[in-house]
Amino acid sequence: MTQPEKELPPALFMDLDHSGPVPLYHQVATRIERAIVDGELPAGARLENEIALGERLGLSRPTIRRAIQDLVDKGLLVRRRGIGTQVVHGPVTRKVELTSLYDDLAGSGQHPSTRLLLHEVIEADARLGEILGVEPGAPILHLRRLRSADDVPVAVLENYLPTDFTTIGEGDLAEHGLYQVMRSRGTTMRVARQRIGARRAEPDESALLEIDDGGPVLTMDRTAYDNSGRAVEYGHHCYRPDLYSFEITLVDK
Known part of the structure; x- marks a missing residue:
């Protein structure tokens, strides 16, 4: 449900200095940021x-636009097509570890939700068969989901699972992350190989993520293996770069 627009209290801007050295857009941005941090503007509120x-x-409108853009760049606000400017908790920083996006969002205090876009059993082609270690033509589960945090879309997730996971139902994925469902079936993800990149969004991805047509998205391709070394999941995901980033620790050998 879309929140009504929230009018910012005039007292928040009573001390704006129109003749001082600090640009007005920065003063406005600072005061809106303070209202977000103090909880006066809660997550989900529409400006x-x-x-x-x-x-x-x-x-002037350019001054306000620049102030809002500064907060969008910080991940405190998000512009949503057809909805307007909305407060978010802040960008998700994901450590490159063997966790799911659902786990990461829940662990950071946000409220993940899932919209199932596609749930089908298909025949593996040669490429997916090689990745998942099954014969071409074997049945595999194909999933496509929209993952949101506090009702703000963050990622489009596409996954392929080998034959013994084709019984995962649509209802299983409505309230739980995919890795949660797999763990509940006795699967232990032990290691993964993944590649992080970037590209322009496809038209349907732009619409789902509520970003500009052809806007940039982060991508991640991951193949996860269980403790026996068997491939149990292949995923190709894309993420909003203004709301999501990857964190990697580098060690000098």
Whole structure:
């Protein structure tokens, strides 16, 4: 459910200095950020539009737009197509570890939700058969999901699982992450090989993630293996770069 627009209290901007050395856009951004950090603007709150806010404060639309963009760049606000500007918890920083996005979001205090876009049993082609260690033509499970955090879309997840996971039902994935479901079936993910990249979003990805058409997305390809060395999952995912990043620790040998 879309939240109504929240009008920022005039007292928040009472001390704006129109003649000082600090740019007005920075002063506005700082005060909105303080309202977010203090909880006056909770996650999910929608800000009034730039024109209305500018008119109330006696500031130009470019000034307001620059202030809002600064907070978007910090991951505190997000622009959502057809909805407006909305407060988020902040960007998800994912350590490159063998965890699922669902686990990462829940662990960071956000509330993950899933929209199942595709759930089908298909025949493995030569490429997927090689990745998953099954014969071409063997039945495999193909999933495509939209993962959101506090109702803000973060990632489009596409997964392929070998034959013994084709019984995973749509209901299993509505309330739980894929790795949770797999662990509940006795699977222990032990190691994964993954590649991180970037590209332009496909048209349907732009719409699902509520970003500009052809905007940039982060990508991750991952093959996960269980404790016997068998491939149990292959995933190709794309993420909003303004809300998501990967964190890697480097060690000098």
